[in-house]
Amino acid sequence: MSTIADSQLIDFVYQEADLIDTQQLNEWEALFTDDGHYWMPLTHGQTDPILQGSLMYEDKLLLKIRVERFFGKRTFSQQPHTRSHHLLQAPRIVSRDHAAGRYTLRTAFHFVETRQDDQLLLAAWATHELVVVDG
Template structure:
C-alpha cells in the first residue's frame, strides 16, 4: 500500500462536503469505517466524547438512522427538505495529530468551514473546524472519525437537521 498524497487527502475532504450538499447521504455514509464516528463536541477543547456530553457523538448505526430519517416521507421536519452549503478553507494535513501515521495508512486532515443550513424561510450560519481521522482501506480512504468543532459550540443552538 503506497501512502496517499496530500492532494488526494484534500480532494477527499472537498468531495465529502459536496456529497452532503448534494444530499447524497447514502454515498456519504459509505465513506465511514464500520467503527466510524461523527463527533460534535459541546465545549471548546473537549477531549473525550464518551465521558463528556457532546452535541452529537454518533456511530455508523445512528448515522444510518439519521440518513433514513432524512429521506423518509413521514419526516415532517423535512417537509420541505433542508438544504446546506459548505464553504471550506483549503484543508491542511495535520502531521502532528496523534492519529496521523502515513506508514500505517492513518491520516489527519483539518478544514475550517462556514456552513449554511436553510429550510423554508429560515437560514442558519455556523462556523468551525472539521478534523478528519482517515484510514486507508485498500486503494480508498474511509473516515474513522469526523470531529466538527463549532466556534459557538457552547451556545444555545437551533436544531441542526443535516450534517456539517
C-alpha cells in the first residue's frame, strides 16, 4: 500500500467541506465507506454514539436518504435550499497507521448556515477517521 502524504489528507478535509458548501451532496455521500458513519455528539466530550444520545449518528443508508430528501421537490422545509459555509482551521493529523491505511484528523471550524434571511453560526471540531480504499 502506498503512503499517503500529509498534504493529501489535509486537502481531503478541505475538499469534503467544499462539497457540502457547494451542495455536491451526492459526491460528499460517496466519500463514506459502506461501514462509515456521520456522528454529531449531543454533548461535549461524548465518546460513545451507541450508548449515549446523539444529535445524529447516521450510517451510509441514512446519509443517502438525507441527501435525497435535501434535493426532493416535496421537501418543503428546504424551499429554498439551506446554504452553508465552512471556515476551517488547518486540519491536524492526530494519528496515522500507514500499514493499515488509517488516518485521523481533527479540525476546528466555524460553520454558517443561511436560510432565507436567517443565519446560524456554530463553532465546532470535526474528527475525520479516514481509511484508504482501493489504493
